[in-house]
Amino acid sequence: MAGNSFGTLFKLTTYGESHGEAIGGIIEGCPAGLTLDIEAIQKEMQRRKPGQSKIVTQRKEEDEVLFLSGIFEGTTTGTPIGFQIKNTNQKSKDYSHNKSVYRPSHADFTYDKKFGMRDYRGGGRSSARETANWVVGGAIAKQLIKDIQVNAFVSSVGSIFxxxxxxxxxxxxxxxxxxxxxxxxxxKKMETFIKQIKKQGDTVGGTITCVIQNMPIGLGEPVFDKLHARLGQSMLSINAVKGFEYGSGFCGAQMKGSEHNDLFNEDGTTKSNLSGGIQGGISNGMDIYFRVAFKPVATIMKNQTTIDSNGNPTEMQGKGRHDPCVVPRAVPIVEAMAAMVLADFYLINRASKI
Amino acid sequence: MAGNSFGTLFKLTTYGESHGEAIGGIIEGCPAGLTLDIEAIQKEMQRRKPGQSKIVTQRKEEDEVLFLSGIFEGTTTGTPIGFQIKNTNQKSKDYSHNKSVYRPSHADFTYDKKFGMRDYRGGGRSSARETANWVVGGAIAKQLIKDIQVNAFVSSVGSIFxxxxxxxxxxxxxxxxxxxxxxxxxxKKMETFIKQIKKQGDTVGGTITCVIQNMPIGLGEPVFDKLHARLGQSMLSINAVKGFEYGSGFCGAQMKGSEHNDLFNEDGTTKSNLSGGIQGGISNGMDIYFRVAFKPVATIMKNQTTIDSNGNPTEMQGKGRHDPCVVPRAVPIVEAMAAMVLADFYLINRASKI
Amino acid sequence: MAGNSFGTLFKLTTYGESHGEAIGGIIEGCPAGLTLDIEAIQKEMQRRKPGQSKIVTQRKEEDEVLFLSGIFEGTTTGTPIGFQIKNTNQKSKDYSHNKSVYRPSHADFTYDKKFGMRDYRGGGRSSARETANWVVGGAIAKQLIKDIQVNAFVSSVGSIFxxxxxxxxxxxxxxxxxxxxxxxxxxKKMETFIKQIKKQGDTVGGTITCVIQNMPIGLGEPVFDKLHARLGQSMLSINAVKGFEYGSGFCGAQMKGSEHNDLFNEDGTTKSNLSGGIQGGISNGMDIYFRVAFKPVATIMKNQTTIDSNGNPTEMQGKGRHDPCVVPRAVPIVEAMAAMVLADFYLINRASKI
Amino acid sequence: MAGNSFGTLFKLTTYGESHGEAIGGIIEGCPAGLTLDIEAIQKEMQRRKPGQSKIVTQRKEEDEVLFLSGIFEGTTTGTPIGFQIKNTNQKSKDYSHNKSVYRPSHADFTYDKKFGMRDYRGGGRSSARETANWVVGGAIAKQLIKDIQVNAFVSSVGSIFxxxxxxxxxxxxxxxxxxxxxxxxxxKKMETFIKQIKKQGDTVGGTITCVIQNMPIGLGEPVFDKLHARLGQSMLSINAVKGFEYGSGFCGAQMKGSEHNDLFNEDGTTKSNLSGGIQGGISNGMDIYFRVAFKPVATIMKNQTTIDSNGNPTEMQGKGRHDPCVVPRAVPIVEAMAAMVLADFYLINRASKI
Structure with missing residues (x-):
């Protein structure tokens, strides 16, 4: 582990900085014989892409995925799938002002201290550009576990729920x-609010809810790789995420056992589903649902005091094109991470019984 | 991975069912030369132990840790630390009524379906008894990272915050x-409330807050092993946990960027700390704080309808000795898991720079 | 990784020093539903045990395996199998003379330098006692892959081939x-020779050949986890091993392609089998065979010059009870390691195709 | 694991088929602050490249490495190093005759059976083209552990030693x-012999010896990641390798303990070095040396009988441009793999002591 791999059997390893020549990754463990719908993968990329509407950043990135291996005549071969996404819209000059200045609530300071240096162009490795790689992995995972439906959506923006x-x-x-x-x-309310926030040069947080339906029973590997623990880790890997809850979540912590328990129907389904489709870290076949909290984007178009790398106070104002609210574009990312977790457990589960 | 290991360099692997002969584990990667305070380890065990007060389960378990290797004349040798905790208070007959009945909101059903069978005595592997192993690992981790303070406490019980x-x-x-x-x-309010709930034969949830102070800068391995993502996974591994948030958490999702950003002081600390001590997945030296949500214990002393393994409806009532509220005993478990995450990243971070 | 785990899905993690209270381990990933023949496991332990005949060490160890978890009513449950082997015959005083003396061609010096200290009692973690743990893992692996025959035997002692x-x-x-x-x-010749060597207070090396028959096609994970690469690693993990070759081995390096190629029969078997049952790192269904070289045991009953931990020259003579030739007792260890490699790949291979 | 990653902290993950658009990989865990000599990396690529002399294949591949991330202004940043090598000389038509024919002693048959299909163009993933990726990883590893000298050379061709x-x-x-x-x-003798073999349309095997000098003490992680066990695994990963021995190797198996033991000098070095620089899996500071056996290349320019994927007998003759003897080109590959093993243990060893 050096932190750039995700998964055990279905495993994504990535590389790339926001302003290098390209980002990309390697998907290991996708079984042979899966005929890929490349168009569907590209469609997921479009969902994540900047510049789709007036409420997201207007940077233009083509985000076309180039597959380099592991696919032969349209079908997976069981060997690693190498892919690449060019950084076509780098505009490094936009970021030169960040060279020696630590942007508040960004990773400039921590990367500098951890590694003794940093690629200061647009966040480097800490940029959310990296999540484009994850969408590729997720899009293939979705096709592998095609009977399972993974649907995320924005469930709040600011205080609009x-x-x-x-x-x-x-x-x-x-x-x-x-x-x-x-x-x-x-x-409609959310859209109006985001536009208003954008006009103020400010940003706002929000939440995404994800629902997983048509789940097989048995996915998840207790005690440390419980299904919800891996889902949680995957969501907390997404830039700007501050919280994760599944099933009854934080509300459940206020309830009594007699209210919270999910009683069984005769077919093994449950009458209620406060458990969120997981018992003891293993899927029980009911819907899985969880909620992810995103903080407001740290880059704002307002003047902020900060320091440079020598500790001298200075001022800065966000430049470039940034999202006033990240949750709309994060929806496909949430789905991608969830799909990869499921694909991995789906394959691991094949070894559960003799 | 088969789900029973936690960590990369500082790694705990465990075994054990609640009613087998013993539980135990192996701690790999504890560096040589650490003189262990065995009494301090045993003290952590006492904190987790059942039967400490009237508001927790009255099962009596000695929970004495027996170290079997990796320690020579009181000091770690760099070789794996094997340890064992006997199950002295098994009373298997207490659980015979569970043989073919699925307890609501327990893992009986999912283990049965995943593995085609289960050890039905008291939850088997899914029992929170397993967390005694984690407290051993955490107690040693605490001694390895002794300058870092890890303190958890109960921050809510039911609706008492x-x-x-x-x-x-x-x-x-x-x-x-x-x-x-x-x-x-x-x-005081919480204690009164728990006693009342217990009298009703019911249970109640709660939350634990954990604060990590005197943090070094630089721990955490982006992009998939961000410090908060691993903390989240570790907390979601604990039985009954439904949610995790750090720093501003779910509240942060309602804020604006101009409110949420943590501005720097000249010494690199920040004026506010809504980030919760982590930027880009790497510790920034400020306090880390997070909150964990626990659902109410599923075993209640009330009659519940359920089904048996053949799908026939039946009734059941909790027997044995169970916690009316799990959070008081979960405090040392939260600390233990956090300490292991920190110890692991502390060791990995040694390889960050040439 | 800290070096004490072996395997990915079928995974053994071990602990233990030769003179601690016990050695033991955890077997993860053994699928649920395997009815174990415990007697057969114990029989494998007997094969490795010291004191079986006059040509092996006369130390007496009971080597009884105590299973602590993961088995319920005789059948595996899919949860980790914890086990323990007591060190009943520790006699620590036998080894006190090693406290500050580095035995030639032992690991005393390297452990001391790597870890800054060592458990000097009988080799500590570096003792071949550890291999008793491996025999447990291998005995269970053998039962999991029961259709595959793994047979090792001594193919040379000294110059007797x-x-x-x-x-x-x-x-x-x-x-x-x-x-x-x-x-x-x-x-007969070998036995006579070993007795003679023993009388001289000396030791001698040898080789073990292992044959794996009735192999399924498809085991092995190129490019870094080729079947023979993992077999090689596993054999080189065994104490005293200096070399590994499979199929034509070092002899193959002297051959021409026209002599070495294995031509196909119509059923996909091959006319010759210089490849040793593996092509491109994947089993082809033919017999796998390989050869392992063991150096002579380093502890001899003769006087040797050496140094102490301060670099002062000194003399020493082996005490205690040691094997004059290690290969007879290493036969079950070779089989055990091979069986674990096969079991792991057998489970991993279930994820090769959709 | 799906077999395409190598290493724990210093970790290479690769992708690529011989006739896809590109091959490449990701190097994780290279510490920040290493100023890379890119020219030296490219020089290692030239050493492996086909077409360097008359005794190797005349295929022309540029094998220029394109770095895509992890390096900023010439220095490593601590983030993953993505790289790519284009397949400029694909000539897929050369291989169309392999579509349904299994080449003897190649991986065509095993890939087909394992995955249910294969990329039949030039060996696909099983091609030695993959080793170009390894040379990139090794070249960077060499620069990380620059005080250690890793030198391999051809020590035999056929029967010329x-x-x-x-x-x-x-x-x-x-x-x-x-x-x-x-x-x-x-x-000179080897060169003459290889030319002669080539003229016959045949191929021949050989061995490579590798010597590692100026070794630090303490690298290697017993009991399963012993330094020599990982070196062995890495060598057995190289295409066509059939055997590995280190120190006294197979000869050592014929010796007596009194002959084989390496007695200490007062400074901790040893008078002899039959151990090959490793005791108990940990480097002792003496030279490490090992020998690797390569079988003759399977593709020969002679007519061979074989079968097609339907089991029908057919005949085939090698086409394209192949090496009559692989060892000269394998020298940099042996060095690369050894260097990666050493770099990984060098980083892991930083966590050995408190």
């Missing part, structure tokens, strides 16, 4: 608006 | 009461 | 003599 | 001839 449970939402409508919220009324 | 920030609490008072809440007024 | 190819030997006769050589004429 | 011990050779002369043998007289 979707106040319906996911069962009352039509998740197929998530892509109908720029915010990626399937509840149209909420979506 | 400690309403002060941790900075206003005297964390040395945590052990002064049975609830392990350093705020005495809250502790 | 079995001069027949393995196909002409009756491998069921290996256990008929103390040397574990299925060729009776050679066995 | 260098009959001097390595101490009597001037290893700086290895590159003076096409065979990469520092003993000029032997080199």
């Amino acid at each position: 979707v106040d319906k449970p996911y069962q009352e939402l039509d998740l197929s409508k998530t892509e109908n608006n720029a915010v990626r919220c399937p509840d149209e009324a909420s979506a | 400690v309403d002060k920030p941790y900075q206003e609490l005297d964390l040395s008072k945590t052990e002064n009461n049975a609830v392990r809440c350093p705020d005495e007024a809250s502790a | 079995v001069d027949k190819p393995y196909q002409e030997l009756d491998l069921s006769k290996t256990e008929n003599n103390a040397v574990r050589c299925p060729d009776e004429a050679s066995a | 260098v009959d001097k011990p390595y101490q009597e050779l001037d290893l700086s002369k290895t590159e003076n001839n096409a065979v990469r043998c520092p003993d000029e007289a032997s080199a």
Whole structure:
């Protein structure tokens, strides 16, 4: 481990800085014989791509995935899938002002101290550009576990919350608006609010809810690789994430056992699902659902005091093109990470019984 | 990976079912030359042990740790530390009624389906008895990273919350009461409430807050082994945990960037600390703090409908001795897991620079 | 990794010094539903045990394996199998003379330098006592891959070689003599020679050949976990091993391609098998065979000059009870390591195709 | 693990087939602050490259390494180093005749059976082209452990052996001839023999000896990651390797303990070095030396009978441009793998003592 690999059997290893020549990765362990829908992969990339609407950053990146190995005549061969995404829109000069200045609530300071140096162009390795790699891994994972439905959506922006449970939402409508919220009324409010925040040169946080349906029973490897523990780790790997809860989550901590227990139906399903589809770290076949908290983007278009690498106070103002609210673009990233976790456990689970 | 190892260089691998002959584990990677305070380890075991007060389960377990290797004349040798904890209080007959019945919101059903069978005595591998192993690993980790202070405490039980920030609490008072809440007024309310819940044959959830002070800068391995992502995974490994948030957490998702950013002082510390001591997955030297949500214990002393392994409806009522609220005993477990994560990153970080 | 785990899905992690209270380990990843023949496991332990005949060390160790978890009513549960072997015959005083003296060609010097200290009692972690743990892992692996036959035997002692190819030997006769050589004429010579060497207070090396029959096609994970590369690593892990070759081995390096190539029969088997049952790191269904070289045991009953930990010259003579030739007792160890490699790849291979 | 990663802290993960668009890899764990000599890396690539002399294949590959990340202004940043090598000389048509025919002693059959399909163009993933990736990793490893000298050379071709011990050779002369043998007289004989073999349309095997000098004490992680066990695994990963021995190797198996033991000098060095610089899996500071056996290349320019994927007998003759003897080109590959093993243990060893 040096922190750039994710998964055990279905494993993604990545490289890349935001302003290097390219980012990319290697997907190991995808079984042979999977006929890939390359267009569907590229479509996931489009969902994550900057510049899709007025409420996201206007940087233009093509984000075309180039596959270099592991696929022969459209089908996986069982050998590692190498892929690459060019950094076509680097504009390094945009970032020269960051050379010796630590941006507040960014990773400039910590990378500098940990490694004794840093690639200061646009966040380098700490940039969310890296998540484009994850979407590639997730898109292939989705095709491997194609019977499982993984659907994420924006469930809050600032203090605007979707106040319906996911069962009352039509998740197929998530892509109908720029915010990626399937509840149209909420979506409108969110969009208006984000535009307003953007005009202020400010940013705002939000949450994403992810629902996993048609789950097989048995995925997850207790005691340290419980399904929800790996889902949690994967979500907390995403830039700007501050919290993760599944099933009843933090609300569950206020409940009584007699309220919280999910009683069984005769077919092994449960009448309620406060457990969130997981018992003892293993999927029980019910829907898995979890919620992820994203802090507001740290780069704001307002003046901020800070220090340079010598500890001298200075001032700075965000430049470049940044998202006023990251959650709409993070929806496909959440799905990608969840899909990779599921694909990995799906393969590992094949070794559970003789 | 088969899910029973935790960590990369400082690594704990465990075995054991609640009603087998013993549980135990192997700690790899503890550097040579650490003179161990065995009494301090045993003291941590006492903190987790059942039967310490009237608000926790009255099962009696000695939980004495027997070290079998890796320590010579009181000092670690750099070789793996094998240890064992006997299961002295097995009372298997207490659990015979579980043989073919799936307890609601327990792991009986999922283990049965995943493995085609299960050790039905008291939860088997899914029992929280396993966490005794983790406390051993954590107690040694604490001694390895002895300059770092790891302090957890109960921050809520049901709807009773400690309403002060941790900075206003005297964390040395945590052990002064049975609830392990350093705020005495809250502790009293919590204790009364738990007794009441117990009398009802019910259980209740709660949260634990953990504060890590005197942190070195530079721990954490982006992009997939970010410090908070591994902390999150470790906490979500603990039985009954439903959520994890660090720094501003879920509240941060409602804030604006201009409110949320932590501005620097000239010495590299920050004026605020909504980031929770971690930027880009790497510690920045400020306090780390996070909150963990525990659901109410599933075993209640009330009658519940359920099914047996053939899908026939039946009724059951909890027997044996169970905790009405798990958070007081989970405090040392939270600390142990956090300490192991820190010890692992502390060792890995030695390879960051040439 | 800290060097004490072996395998990926079928994984053994061990602990223990030769003169601690016990040695033991944890076997992760053994699938659920395997009904174990405990007697067969104990029988493998007997094969490795000291004191079986006059040509091996006369130390008495019971080497009884105590299983602590992972087995319920005789069947594996899919959870980790913890086990322990007591060190009943420690006699620490036998080794006190080693405290500050570095025995030639032992690991005293290197452990001392690497870790800054060492457990000097009988080799500590570097003792071949550790291999008792491996025999437990291997005995369970053998039962998991029960259709595959793994048979090792002594193929040379000093300059006495079995001069027949393995196909002409009756491998069921290996256990008929103390040397574990299925060729009776050679066995007799070897036994006489070892007795003579022992009388001289000296030791001698030898080789073990291992044959794996009834192999499934497809085991092995190129490019870094080729089947023969893992077999080689596993053999080189065994104390005193200096070399590994498979198929044509070092002889193959003198051959021409036209002589060495294995031509196919119509059923996919090959007419010759200089490849040793592996092509490109993957088993092809033919017999796997390999040869392992063991150096002579370093502890001799003769006077040797050496130095103490301060660099002062001194003299020493081996005490205690040691093997004059290690290969007879290493036969079950070779089989055990091979069986664990196969079991691991057998499980991993389940994820090769969709 | 899916077999495409090598190492723990200093870790190489690779992708690529011989006739895909590119091969490449990711090097994780190279510490920050290493100023790379890119030219030296490219020079190692030239050493491995086909077409360097008349006794190696005349395929032309540029093998220029393109670095994509992890290096900023010439210095490593501590983030993963992504790199790529284009396949400029693919000529896929050369291999179309292999589509349904299994080449004898190649991996066509085993890949087909394991994965249910294969990329039949030139060996796909099983091609030695992959080793170009390893040379990149090794070249960077060499710069990380720059005080350690890693020198390999051809020590035999067919039955022509260098009959001097390595101490009597001037290893700086290895590159003076096409065979990469520092003993000029032997080199001449080898070269003549290889030309002769080539004219016959045949191939021949050989051995490479590798010597590691100026070793620090303490590298290697017993009991399963002994230094020689990892060196062995790494060598057995190289295409066509059939055997590995270190120190006294297979000869040592014929010796007595009184002959084999390495007695100490007062400074901790040893008078002899039959141990090959490693005791108990840990380097002792003496020279490490080992020998690797390569079988003859399987592709010969002679007619051979074989079968197609339906089991029908057919005939085939090698086409394309292949090496008559692989050892000269394998010299830099042996060095690269050894260097990566050493770099990994060098970093891991930093965590050995408190």
